[in-house]
Amino acid sequence: MQKYSYPLAALFTLGIFSSPALAGSWQQNQAVGGFNKVHLYTPDSVSSIGQGRGLLVVLHGCTQSVDAYLTANLAQAAEQHGLVIAVPDAMNKAGFGCWSYWQGTRNRSSGDYKNLINLATALMATPGYQIDPNQVYIAGLSSGASFAHTTACIAPDIFAGVGVSAGPSIGTSSNGALGPCETADVATRCNQYAGSYASHFSSQIASIAHGRNDTTVNLCYNEQNATGMADLYNVTRLAGENLISNGTGRTADETLWQNGRVSMLWLNNVDHAWSGGQGASGSYINGNSINYASYLGQYFSDNNQRVNRNSAPELSQISVSQGTNQISVSGKATDADADPISVNASFNNSINQTVSVSATPNTTGNFSLTSPVLANDWYQITVTATDSEGLVSEPYSTSVLLGPPPPATAPELSELAVSVEGQCATVTGRVFDLNRDLASVNVEFSTGTVAATLNGDLLSAQRCGLTGGNNTALVTALDAEGLLSSELLNFSIDAGQNATLDQHIAAGRLDYTNYANCYLEYSTASFILREQLVTGDQCRWQDNDASCFGPTQSCSSAGGGEDGGDPTPPPAADCVQFSTNNYSHKLAGRAYSSGNPYTPDYFATGSNTALAGSTWGVSVLSSTSAGYWQLGACPN
Secondary structure, eight states: OOOOOOOHHHHHHHHHHSOOOOTTEEEEEEEETTEEEEEEEEOSSOOSSSSSEEEEEEEOOTTOOGGGGGGTTHHHHHHHHTEEEEEEOOSSEETTTEEOTTSSOOSTTSHHHHHHHHHHHHHHTOGGGOEEEEEEEEEEETHHHHHHHHHHHHOTTTOSEEEEESOOOTTOOTHHHHSSOOOOOHHHHHHHHHGGGGGGGGGOEEEEEEETTOOSSOTHHHHHHHHHHHHHHTOOBOSSOEEEESSTTOEEEEEEBGGGOEEEEEETTOOSSEEBOTTOOSTTEEOSSOBHHHHHHHHHHHHOSSSOOOOOOEEEEEEEEEOSSOEEEEEEEEOTTOOOEEEEEEEEOTTSOEEEEEEOOOTTSEEEEEOOOOOSEEEEEEEEEEETTOOBOOOEEEEEEESSOOOOOOOEEEEEEEEEETTEEEEEEEEEOTTSOEEEEEEEETTEEEEOEEETTEEEEEEOSOOSEEEEEEEEEEETTSOEEEEEEEEEEOOOEEEOHHHHHHTTSOOSTTHHHHHHHHTTSOEEEEEEEEETTEEEEEOTTSSSBOOOEEOOSSOOOOOOOSOOOOOTTOOEEEEEEHHHHHHTTSEEEESOSSSOEEEETBTOOEETTGGGOEEEEEEEETTEEEESOOOO
16 A cells, blocks of 8 residues: 655644644543544554545434444544544534434524534544545434535535435435435435535546435435436446355455445345444444445545546665764655656744745656755654655655764653543643653553553543542653653543432433433443533533433532633742753754754853853753743742
């Protein structure tokens, strides 16, 4: 699989100095694009086509929590096909927690249609996700399928493909979902929804699917939706069927239209549910057939009409050497399409200052380039090759130290914070190691120790199942020399109240206003409610996804409602002190430098007191007020 990336300036800045997505992991309960709750999965892989990753937005069905999709094998599909997955919880629900496809205005500036467009554009605009604008797709189940279908019609310029699983046809009524089939002119309606954007249908594709055992939504919609989209795209049906298999007994029957523009699937052994493949589980998630998300990933990559299928250049035989205040890079850059190539090398120092040098390979692909004169420092070097089509190679990265090595120094922790969701706590922050020999960062919770995930200088660690009440997290950074630093964070967990529906009502946390939604989701089982602040001193009790909630009423003392955060800062009069080299003081904002870049003079921030020893001199700085540091330790 060919991988793609972006130039160093973007990669290094985002990867080390901001807060990008954590690759290969779920980010749960994110607020994005007008939605309060979105589950996001960012894969380690990238798409096999185009440049970067694809984006697949998946919409839940009626009464279905977005949490069900955490166990629907979406992550498997994401890794296989380089797809960022976004699962939003509808903001404007109708009926029994449904996406409101049968009501409201259908245009780009209304309700959740607007939110879905904003969600897609917000994720595309976040460089850390590396989303290719030509690989943005939307899919859903049941009401979510109809809403996804409608959204793809409204915004065909944004969505290159759509997946419709057990969805009533666009424009049909709510009665058509559970009753007899409603006839719909899908092509005409879709074209009307698009308005002035209809020209983009010439490069859109559609997958229509339905479980053969579905007794909830009429099976007629599968054929009606598929032929409707084929009419819209003006493509003809191909003869025969293809058997899609994900192992023994997990199959689907596929019908294709011309150029793969439309696909129709019958999911064997699937009822009214999202087909997640082997091992999938959850509310309205079925594991008896193929993984539909994986199918979509393959179908979209095989048939996408918008990507440039030209291949990116490749780098090989990279060699990095250093002289007096300069770094040289040589190697080979080739392009399978014989497109002209430019090679770029960027040199980024420890305070994120970047210089770049470019070169053109010779006829055999060999290149050589040298940096300008650089000050003594650590440098992150990234080399990329770009062809005349704008495609960028997989980057080559390494780090080089110019000048004498700094003294052994313990890693520094900064910007540590705790966020709490339910009984899960996530610790985030930064770690800087002057000697570049960081060995590990561990976070010790009351229930065990977690090895932090590192991305550049960003750290993250999550622990779930924590007990209610006051909690601590001890963050420890250790380097290869055995030097360490640690910091204790305090936070609170609201364990909520666990009871049955009737017991919650008896306790006054719920009433009968929202009884149907709560009963459909939990029946007679126990479930947890937490008290959330609405406004002023008014609160309401609700479950994790806010689909089951009680009346707004005066806040009790038992709710908790804490969402964690930074440890309580010390009073302003308290004194804090740090002992480290002047360069580390500068990185932390406690000092600044001026003068000769090779032997700069350092001064304490605020007091402007001179610090001895230039870059690697060790100073003790103390402070009793924000932004004002002075030389010397805190008074006893």
